[in-house]
Amino acid sequence: MYDILIKNGRVIDGSGTPWFYGDIAVSGGKIVKISRPIRETAWRIIDVRGNIVCPGFIDIHSHSDLALLVNPLAESKVRQGVTLEVGGNCGHSPAPVTDRWEEDLKRELKINYGLKLQWRGFGEFLDIIQTRGISVNYASLVGHEAVRKCVLGYRNTRPSAEDLHKMGDMVSNAMKQGAFGISTGLIYPPGSYADTDEIIFLAGIAGNCGGYYATHMRDEGDHLLEAVKEAVLIGERAGIPVQISHHKAVGKPNWGKVKDSLALMEEARERGIDVTCDQYPYTAASTNLSSIIPDRFHDGGSGELIRKLKDPQIRKELKKEITREQLNKGGWAVIFISSVGCSKNKWLEGKNLEEIGKALSKDPCDAALELIIEEKDRVEMIRFGMDEGDIRCVMKHRLTMIGSDGSARANYGVLGTGKPHPRSYGTFARVLGRYVREEKVLTLEEAVKKMTGLPAWRLGIKDRGLLKEGNWADITVFDPGKIEDTATYFEPHRYARGILYVIVNGRLVIDEGEHTGELSGMVLRKNQKRVQII
Known part of the structure; x- marks a missing residue:
């Protein structure tokens, strides 16, 4: 029986x-x-x-860490067949925590999720998730940004030898407590303040513990190829497998570069460097609106950034630089506001900055900067900038896995607010419906491997990701003729169809x-x- x-x-x-x-x-x-x-x-x-x-799908690039504490049912993910969420990506992990960034994390937890900080160590965070219970499996990387904030705070500075060893000890402890590797977010301050040698040192520690290095690279646009070369160099010098996160080329002048970046990965593998990548199947990205502001203005954290934005002279210099950069990336109409905190600004959600500027009779850049000030740097955006042909090219490549780059959400409660990127609800169903059934970019077998066996291999998990006697029973059943994503940019809180x-x-x-x-x-x-x- x-x-x-x-x-x-x-x-x-x-x-x-x-x-x-x-x-x-x-x-x-x-x-x-x-x-x-x-x-x-x-x-x-x-x-x-x-x-x-x-096999149940493995979301190799997820941001569900805190969302699973808010709602352990992981509704938007499990309803598209996901059975394992891999968190701690892009340098962001909720642990470890020290006094240097404890207050900021407490504020984020309270304002965004209604949670209290009940952990400091990496293992403590994992213990809390397991004790509370979750509907999906969860694994995590330790975030370089978290480690750096623990030791250096938000300062734009090089670590001393003592600082670097403190950071190394934190990475080592996280690995001993269960981390699967280390991640970086090299476009996000203070992680972006790290030089290559700092990353090599810390990645080497994770590699010695059997982990891998996942990176949101320094650039996914004009300097995409240089960023891939840096990621490969880190893997080579640190002796660690490399996972290039959400691989893409941003900005029309850079479309087509993914052929060269993928070739760089293959060349690295020929030299014995283990490099792979993951991808979400959409032409828009999503992150904090303040990422449009150059790194040097973020030195000191959000409070210091807002002080600078209020300074007329700094604001004038900053506006000129941002406007020039944004014109190269498609203008203000490609940036949509997806989430704000203040109720009076909720009408902005789902509108682009060009529309918002006209509605407020303001320059779009001024509208963006004033919104960042008013919301205390808690504004999420969706920015269009990728090419559909590039998506197909990356998806077909043998080194590519599928990852949502989104968090578990629900169409109710705290996780059902705003207009988040639809990838949180539709990534895996979209690949199977649009790119397998309709466009035949992949076969069913190829797509499933990119969602199961391949990410399980990257994680080093032998008893999941494959339907095999003796393996854990993480299983998804779907109707190949009906599976589809229903979430859109304007109505994102819609569950996928076809998962039985x-x-x-x-x-x-x-x-x-x-x-x-x-x-x-x-x-x-x-x-x-x-x-x-x-």
Whole structure:
């Protein structure tokens, strides 16, 4: 008597091999038998009638760290088939924490999520998530920015030898406590203040502990190729595998460069440097509005930035520089406000800065800077700038995995506010619906591998990501003819369609398309050797 028996499915095992008809039996949280037919019975028999049965999707680039504390159901992710969220990306991890940035984190938790800070160490944060319970599995990287803020705060300065070793000890401790590697966000101050040698030193520590290096590179536009070369250099000098995050080329003059950047990755692999990348399938990015402001003005943190923005002389210099830069990136109409904190500014959500400038009778740059001041640097934006042809090119490449670069959300509560990027709701369904079924950029087997077996290999997890007897039963069942993303930039809080069942560690979390409320997810900690599948 099995716990769950899935019958008559078209099985895609996550390795890239062709699908086959088969039944899958689950007991004790594990896959115990894959065969056709399985004649024994089970407490729950699910006849999937020729739909696709595959490993649960692994979101290799997620920002769900704090969202899982707000709403452990992970609605927007599990409803598109995700069973494992990988957090701590782009240099941002909620831990470790020291006095240097504790107050800022407390303020963020309270204002954005209504949470209290209850941890300081990396392992403590993982413990809290596991204790509260989650519907998906969770793994995390340690963020370079978090480590730097712990030691240096928000200062634009080079660390002393003592400072660097303090940071190294924090990375080492995080790795011992379960981190899967280290991440950087080299366009975000104070992470952007680090030079290459600093990153090599810290990445080397993570690499010695068996981790990988995920990087939001210094540039994804005019200097894309130089940024890829830096990422490769860090991997080579630190002796660590490299994951280039959300790979893309931003700005029309840079469209087409991804062919050269992908070639650089292949060349690096020929030299023995393990480099791969991930991608979300949209032509717009999303981040904080203050990222339009050059790095040097961020020295000292948000409070100091706002003081500078109020200084007429600095404002004049800054406005000229930002305006020139933004004209090169498509003007103000490509930037949409996705989230604000003040109720009186809610009308701005979903509108672009050109529209907002006209409505307020202000220059769009002035409108943006004044909004940053009024909202105390808590404004999120969506910015268009990528080419659809580049998306297909990157997606087809053998080194590319799929990652949302979004957080788990819901169409209710705190996580249902604003107009966030639709990638949080639709990434995996969009790949399977638009790019597999409609445009045939990938086969089903290729797409599933990029969402399962390949990211599991990058993480070094041997017992997930593949449908294999003895592996954990993280399983997604979807209708290949109906799966699609429904979230849009203007109506983003819409769940994906076509996901029929999602099993996490042997328990049904999505049953006939509906969330069961199960909190069967686990916090995963780095403790396994890497396996090779590419």
